[in-house]
Amino acid sequence: MKGESAIVLVGGFGTRLRPLTLSVPKQLIPIAGQPALYHVFDLLPHTVPYVGLACGYKADEIERYLKDHPYPIPVKLVREDSPLGTGGGMKNAASFATDPFILLNGDVVSGIDIGAMVKEHRQLHAMGTMSLFQVEDTSPYGVAQLGGKNRIIKFVEKPKTEDAPSHWINAGASVWNREVLDRIPSGRQVSFEQEILPGLLEKGIYGYTFSNWWEDAGTPERVLNAQRLLFDHPERRRERWNSPTGKNVALPVAVGDGCRLDGKLVGGYVTLGNKVSLEDGSTVVNSILMDGVVVGRGATVKDSIVGPGVSIGPRAEVRNACLAQPA
Numbered sequence: 001m002k003g004e005s006a007i008v009l010v011g012g013f014g015t016r017l018r019p020l021t022l023s024v025p026k027q028l029i030p031i032a033g034q035p036a037l038y039h040v041f042d043l044l045p046h047t048v049p050y051v052g053l054a055c056g057y058k059a060d061e062i063e064r065y066l067k068d069h070p071y072p073i074p075v076k077l078v079r080e081d082s083p084l085g086t087g088g089g090m091k092n093a094a095s096f097a098t099d100p101f102i103l104l105n106g107d108v109v110s111g112i113d114i115g116a117m118v119k120e121h122r123q124l125h126a127m128g129t130m131s132l133f134q135v136e137d138t139s140p141y142g143v144a145q146l147g148g149k150n151r152i153i154k155f156v157e158k159p160k161t162e163d164a165p166s167h168w169i170n171a172g173a174s175v176w177n178r179e180v181l182d183r184i185p186s187g188r189q190v191s192f193e194q195e196i197l198p199g200l201l202e203k204g205i206y207g208y209t210f211s212n213w214w215e216d217a218g219t220p221e222r223v224l225n226a227q228r229l230l231f232d233h234p235e236r237r238r239e240r241w242n243s244p245t246g247k248n249v250a251l252p253v254a255v256g257d258g259c260r261l262d263g264k265l266v267g268g269y270v271t272l273g274n275k276v277s278l279e280d281g282s283t284v285v286n287s288i289l290m291d292g293v294v295v296g297r298g299a300t301v302k303d304s305i306v307g308p309g310v311s312i313g314p315r316a317e318v319r320n321a322c323l324a325q326p327a
Helices: 036-041 059-068 085-092 114-124 178-183 192-203 220-232
Strands: 006-010 051-055 075-079 101-105 108-110 128-134 142-146 152-157 168-176 205-209 214-216 253-255 265-267 270-272 283-285 287-289 300-302 317-319
Touching: 006 036, 006 085, 036 108, 036 220, 051 059, 051 085, 059 075, 085 192, 108 168, 108 220, 114 128, 114 168, 114 205, 128 142, 152 192, 152 205, 168 178, 178 192, 192 205, 214 220, 220 287, 265 270, 270 283, 283 287, 287 300
Parallel strands: 006 051, 006 101, 051 075, 128 205, 253 270, 265 283, 270 287, 283 300, 300 317
Antiparallel strands: 101 168, 108 214, 128 168, 142 152, 142 168
């Protein structure tokens, strides 16, 4: 039996991950052995018939990857000619929305049970159901105030810390009745959270709270924390990573094809893309090295993300960095 379709929003530029995202869309950064976008797909129930991917920045690269690495659920890319925001992206992909439909941000990894959220949405006869996660610093996020039965009675987008109505933030996964799309104007940039959501609260929008784990993989530090969470919770993956063995390997490590691991230490919490070369005496810890990276003899890479084709010289020290080849 097929269930609700999903719309995944991937329209952002990934500015907090530059210079890497000047050449690589952030959704294709490999985390724990597969692209960040595929971890978002992994959240979906197996009953989802298809995904509408609302895609703006570097759509060609994402489309090419999807074609070369098909996901088990059909994914249909919908292009944005100009940035449309969250609401505009939803409206642009409206033809792929069932009633209700699942909405996901393209840069969130978490332990949420979306199937349970859909079930609760239906039981409550809600107009919308938003996943909510508690954090200490609410300033980068939309924040919800809850009433009885977790009904959202107030929602504020990125308030000052002192003005936040709670510590429950929008966790980037939600379920909506299709009629909400009728409220979004066509052909322009629309913030769903600021322009549309406040007017929907009287219709019955509920919070689905969860507390196991969550991360917004939008900065280098958060990408690496997301990787740690994903390695620690392998049940969230539909596929398993290739994990090498050897006295110089500290698991967990995910390794692509054609890698040469001559370093003195790799891991833990490391992803290596295809044809990565670690020269004698090199060390890589808590990092992501994309395809074709070379780490020179005696060099160290720690707490860093290194883009495709970057060569790190002998005895170099790379720490807390996000590197890319010059444009």
